[in-house]
Amino acid sequence: MSETTTDERSARPGEPGRALLQMQNVTLRFGGVVALNDVSFEIRQGEILGLIGPNGAGKTTCFNALTGVYQPTEGQVVFDGTPLGRRKRFQINRLGIARTFQNIRLFQNMTARENVLVGADSHHRAGVVQSLFRLPRHRRETREGNALADELLELMDLGHRADDLARNLSYGEQRRLEIARALATKPKLLCLDEPAAGFNPVEKQRLMDLIRRVRDLGNTVLLIEHDMKLVMGVTDRIVVLEFGKKIAEGLPAEIRDNPAVIAAYLGVDDASEEEL
Structure with a gap:
């Protein structure tokens, strides 16, 4: 943000x-x-x-x-x-430039937090080796991604649903989650x-x-x-x-x-x- x-x-x-x-x-x-x-x-x-x-x-x-x-x-x-x-x-x-769609396009079998992390990951630069061995850049980007996801879920009044699967959210909550994921791309x-x-x-x-x-x-x-x-x-x-x-x-x-x-x-x- x-x-x-x-x-x-x-x-x-x-x-x-x-x-x-x-x-x-x-x-x-x-x-x-x-x-x-x-x-x-x-x-x-x-x-x-x-x-x-x-x-x-x-x-x-x-x-x-x-x-x-x-x-x-x-x-x-x-x-x-x-x-x-x-x-x-x-x-x-x-x-x-980020967008949402007329028809909701979430990863239904992922949690709300995981959906937002997909957006945050678009700016991460850690490669396979760094992720595999949990090198400093990977750990830093993971911390930053989780912090951003929590911030955006709170902004969208979804903090209490962070660990719930997207498919279990109400229609309105899914709409707000899609906005949170778009915002995660900064x-x-x-x-x-x-x-x-x-x-x-x-x-x-x-x-x-x-x-x-x-x-x-x-x-x-x-x-x-x-x-x-x-x-x-x-x-x-x-x-x-x-x-x-x-x-x-x-x-x-x-x-x-x-x-x-x-x-x-x-x-x-x-x-x-x-x-x-």
């Missing part, structure tokens, strides 16, 4: 902040289907950016393009000043793909609090989410996609009052802002 710096605190609503990630005119085609069409936006260091739009808008495709699952057909993704190019997913993760940018899916209102409020805590610890967050109350309540800025194109970008209040966004999201032309 990184400490919040002055530069990171400056990246708050209405303030410029430093661009941590830039989508630069990204187009992604699958045969004759254009999934993303000339999409450009930036994520500023220390903010929570929401990426929203109706079903089929291209939100998850956009996630996949910036995390290395797909390669842009045109344009590029620049992260922390470095074009990602054709880097593989594990290389992008080591640069500092990302500069945490991408959350519909983390509130299947949550009840109490769990959604708890998730909002957790996302704010993650940001306040110095992390930058990109959030895909269908629940507009959650998005409006937790994000600093919002980007809106429709049919693979960006149709709006701005502060939550600006997006809420944007007629084009309301029409696109609800599929009607005369929707009231209360509905959004």
Whole structure:
């Protein structure tokens, strides 16, 4: 977990902040289907950016393009000043981008702590010989990994479930465990793909609090989410996609009052802002 710096605190609503990630005119085609069409936006260091739009808008495709699952057909993704190019997913993760998925992807027969340690291990450098003979680097990385795992489990309110198998956790606990594992890779940018899916209102409020805590610890967050109350309540800025194109970008209040966004999201032309 990184400490919040002055530069990171400056990246708050209405303030410029430093661009941590830039989508630069990204187009992604699958045969004759254009999934993303000339999409450009930036994520500023220390903010929570929401990426929203109706079903089929291209939100998850956009996630996949910036995390290395797909390669842009045109344009590029620049992260922390470095074009990602054709880097593989594990290389992008080591640069500092971590993500969760719509469908939970945990190691169900491993404990909660062991799942988080998988994330922590992505930055370990001890080789087979060092691990086999428990040499100093291996012992140090083991201590540091366990300490980080315990810290993140506490952050996600899972400290009391550390030794339980992932399969025995509740749905909401598994969602939070997946976030803890992603944070264990020590990302500069945490991408959350519909983390509130299947949550009840109490769990959604708890998730909002957790996302704010993650940001306040110095992390930058990109959030895909269908629940507009959650998005409006937790994000600093919002980007809106429709049919693979960006149709709006701005502060939550600006997006809420944007007629084009309301029409696109609800599929009607005369929707009231209360509905959004």
